Amino acid sequence: MARLIPQYRGIKVKPYMRYMSYYLFSFLFILFLTPVGVYSYYYLDLLKMMDKMSMISVGTGLFLAFFVSWYLTWFLQEANPLFNKLDRLKRMSKFLYENGYVYEKRKKSNKKTKTKYRFPKVYVKQGKYDLSVSFEMAGGKFQKKFKDIGGELEDTFFMDFMEKTDDPRFKIYKLAYSAFLSRITVKDVIWNKDKGIKLMDGYYWDFINDPHLLVAGGTGGGKTVLLRSILRCLAEIGVCDICDPKRADFVTMSDLSAFEGRIAFEKADIIEKFENAVTIMFARYDFVRNEMKRLGHKDMKKFYDYGLEPYFFVCDEYNALMSSLSYQEREIVDNAFTQYILLGRQVGCNAIIAMQKPSADDLPTKIRSNMMHHISVGRLDDGGYVMMFGDENRNKEFRFIKYLAGRRVYGRGYSAVFGEVAREFYSPLLPKNFSFYDAFEKINRHENPFDPTENQEVSKAILKDESLREFVEKTSENELLKGSVGFDFDDEMEEMENMSIGDLAKKTGFSFGKIKNLIDMIEKDNYMTFSREDEKVVLNDSDAVVLESLLTQKDEFEGSWKELLLNYFKGE
Numbered sequence: 344m345a346r347l348i349p350q351y352r353g354i355k356v357k358p359y360m361r362y363m364s365y366y367l368f369s370f371l372f373i374l375f376l377t378p379v380g381v382y383s384y385y386y387l388d389l390l391k392m393m394d395k396m397s398m399i400s401v402g403t404g405l406f407l408a409f410f411v412s413w414y415l416t417w418f419l420q421e422a423n424p425l426f427n428k429l430d431r432l433k434r435m436s437k438f439l440y441e442n443g444y445v446y447e448k449r450k451k452s453n454k455k456t457k458t459k460y461r462f463p464k465v466y467v468k469q470g471k472y473d474l475s476v477s478f479e480m481a482g483g484k485f486q487k488k489f490k491d492i493g494g495e496l497e498d499t500f501f502m503d504f505m506e507k508t509d510d511p512r513f514k515i516y517k518l519a520y521s522a523f524l525s526r527i528t529v530k531d532v533i534w535n536k537d538k539g540i541k542l543m544d545g546y547y548w549d550f551i552n553d554p555h556l557l558v559a560g561g562t563g564g565g566k567t568v569l570l571r572s573i574l575r576c577l578a579e580i581g582v583c584d585i586c587d588p589k590r591a592d593f594v595t596m597s598d599l600s601a602f603e604g605r606i607a608f609e610k611a612d613i614i615e616k617f618e619n620a621v622t623i624m625f626a627r628y629d630f631v632r633n634e635m636k637r638l639g640h641k642d643m644k645k646f647y648d649y650g651l652e653p654y655f656f657v658c659d660e661y662n663a664l665m666s667s668l669s670y671q672e673r674e675i676v677d678n679a680f681t682q683y684i685l686l687g688r689q690v691g692c693n694a695i696i697a698m699q700k701p702s703a704d705d706l707p708t709k710i711r712s713n714m715m716h717h718i719s720v721g722r723l724d725d726g727g728y729v730m731m732f733g734d735e736n737r738n739k740e741f742r743f744i745k746y747l748a749g750r751r752v753y754g755r756g757y758s759a760v761f762g763e764v765a766r767e768f769y770s771p772l773l774p775k776n777f778s779f780y781d782a783f784e785k786i787n788r789h790e791n792p793f794d795p796t797e798n799q800e801v802s803k804a805i806l807k808d809e810s811l812r813e814f815v816e817k818t819s820e821n822e823l824l825k826g827s828v829g830f831d832f833d834d835e836m837e838e839m840e841n842m843s844i845g846d847l848a849k850k851t852g853f854s855f856g857k858i859k860n861l862i863d864m865i866e867k868d869n870y871m872t873f874s875r876e877d878e879k880v881v882l883n884d885s886d887a888v889v890l891e892s893l894l895t896q897k898d899e900f901e902g903s904w905k906e907l908l909l910n911y912f913k914g915e
Contacts, residue, residue: 352477352513353468358445358460360436363429364416371412379404428469431500435467435476438499444485466513472520474502477513489514493764494738503767504739522767523752529771529779532572534580540573542718542758543769548573550653551645553715553760554688557706558697559731564721565754567592569770570659570697571779578602578783581653581691582791584620586613588664601786604796613664614672617679618803619796620656620692624683625811626793626801627651627690632814643818646691652789653691656683661698665705670870670889670912677707684713686819701730704888712761720756720770732757732765739765841874841881850887853894861890864904870912 389397419426439462446461464479478489493516497504502518525544533541539549560566578601585606587593597606607613634649717731722743754770795801848855865871874881900907
């Protein structure tokens with residue numbers, strides 16, 4: 344059905360708007376100049392006589408009129424919502440003019456040439472929390488440039504670019520004023536079944552449709568408060584298993600009812616937790632399979648349709664954990680975690696990984712891209728932001744704001760579903776006198792009948808059930824896993840872009856000879872065997888990670904190569 348009423352797109356941007364500040368200043372100056380003019384009129388005779396006091400009075404009045412007009416022009420555009428809007432129109436007009444997005448028409452009259460300026464159709468629509476800029480796409484000469492202008496708008500308005508949409512005639516860019524206005528407290532972090540975990544006003548982590556959460560942030564960035572806030576909510580709706588390799592943030596929770604026996608600190612216990620999470624996942628698949636038979640379902644429904652509560656596997660300080668593992672231990676963790684991430688969604692198994700800086704060595708691309716929701720708090724370097732938010736945000740300007748309204752700001756960062764444009768984010772505020780320990784203490788324990796450590800009827804032998812593996816393969820949404828649901832499927836799940844020693848040398852900056860000698864040492868001591876084609880070594884991504892890691896470590900390792908290899912592969 345045709346639209347009967349034209350869509351309102353906002354105010355059309357025109358060339359004269361770039362002078363908005365001057366117009367405002369002129370109006371205010373004339374306003375404040377009026378009393379000076381009245382005074383001058385009544386004391387005109389004295390002024391003609393060059394009366395000293397009258398001259399000083401008029402001069403002071405002129406100065407005050409100028410200064411107050413200038414100050415109010417600045418202040419109103421900064422603090423008043425109405426004048427804020429006028430200032431944004433001015434900025435948009437100035438942006439179009441200064442960057443040449445303008446049509447010029449010259450007209451001669453009386454031997455003089457006048458130039459008339461006209462902009463293409465650009466509209467600015469301003470809401471309470473966001474701004475939309477619409478560019479007409481009607482075959483104009485600027486059309487191509489308007490297709491990817493979001494980053495420039497972000498800089499122009501000092502706002503956060505949210506999304507780009509299209510309609511038949513316009514390309515629309517949406518920007519947010521300040522996410523700070525949407526910040527909530529820890530107590531406001533609640534679960535809504537339809538929307539997910541509330542993280543800010545109007546912003547949620549929907550773990551059902553966008554499973555697995557990756558959190559990155561340095562010390563003091565607000566990561567701990569964010570994690571605890573989320574855990575407080577999650578523990579009320581399901582079971583949370585936690586790994587804390589640094590004994591940093593969750594030590595005090597280990598004796599509480601909701602978390603007793605569910606927090607691991609020692610390396611061996613943490614590795615077991617990773618393996619145990621896979622067992623829990625397969626046990627839940629087994630339960631769903633039986634329920635489908637009982638209910639006569641041919642297709643698998645959502646996990647909650649079978650009465651399952653969500654399960655959350657949480658690992659803090661993931662970088663620290665991976666750096667402490669030997670090669671064999673890392674293999675166990677990587678294998679278990681990969682299965683969990685790629686298969687868990689269907690049965691309500693989610694992961695939350697927190698780390699100081701996302702690293703390809705610790706978290707391969709395939710795992711990182713399957714953790715659908717990403718949040719950074721504090722400050723990351725450019726590489727860290729690309730790791731977190733992907734190539735879609737490579738040209739986005741990630742700002743670090745230390746002070747807001749004159750006060751130090753904590754917990755600021757960015758958030759996005761992987762593959763989408765990142766938006767400004769603020770972790771929940773910690774209310775005065777609020778105690779996480781007291782809040783966690785009030786949470787009732789949720790039983791986990793699928794955990795072999797809590798239910799003796801569940802056995803790790805379930806992982807060897809061939810019929811169950813076939814069922815998982817059949818129901819899994821992840822096509823990458825078809826035919827590869829076993830415990831040992833690294834080859835199928837890693838990105839297998841083979842490279843030569845020379846390719847790795849170019850990528851890492853280490854010499855060909857150094858890499859070749861390292862490969863020879865590894866194979867000589869039977870730690871690994873590398874593939875070969877035409878008698879030349881061929882490296883996959885996993886091989887490259889191992890070699891680069893060893894070469895990097897050797898620069899800081901005081902012992903011999905033999906000692907380093909023994910430590911890396913066997914943890915001795």
